[in-house]
Amino acid sequence: LDLPYETPTLHEVVFSDRSLQKATGIKTMDIAKRLIDFGFHPPTVYFPLVVSGALMIEPSETESREELDLFVDAVVQICGEAVDDPDRVTGAPWNAPMRRLDEVRANRKLILRWGDDA
Numbered sequence: 001l002d003l004p005y006e007t008p009t010l011h012e013v014v015f016s017d018r019s020l021q022k023a024t025g026i027k028t029m030d031i032a033k034r035l036i037d038f039g040f041h042p043p044t045v046y047f048p049l050v051v052s053g054a055l056m057i058e059p060s061e062t063e064s065r066e067e068l069d070l071f072v073d074a075v076v077q078i079c080g081e082a083v084d085d086p087d088r089v090t091g092a093p094w095n096a097p098m099r100r101l102d103e104v105r106a107n108r109k110l111i112l113r114w115g116d117d118a
Helices: 018-024 028-037 065-084 086-090 103-108
Strands: 013-016 054-057
Touching: 018 065, 028 054, 028 065, 028 086, 065 086
Parallel strands: none
Antiparallel strands: 013 054
């Protein structure tokens, strides 16, 4: 992944998958969905809008060094899969109770409550 700005960071860092996307066709959302298989909540994607293929990583102060290292290892593995086994990335998540949702439909037909009558 690329670091679009070489400035000091505070509580977050923004990476760009622009080079990976150009080389493999793997999209930002594919990376985010694949992280679910490693037990990580997907990062904020496509924001800020001025960064192509933005992945905003915001670990909290409660994350241990070991957990951060596991996250980095997962991202490195995903980037390798993007080259060697792109279907593994584009089909993710594989281990979640639900697979890929129709995100366009979900945004157009919002269900903002939970329950049997929803």
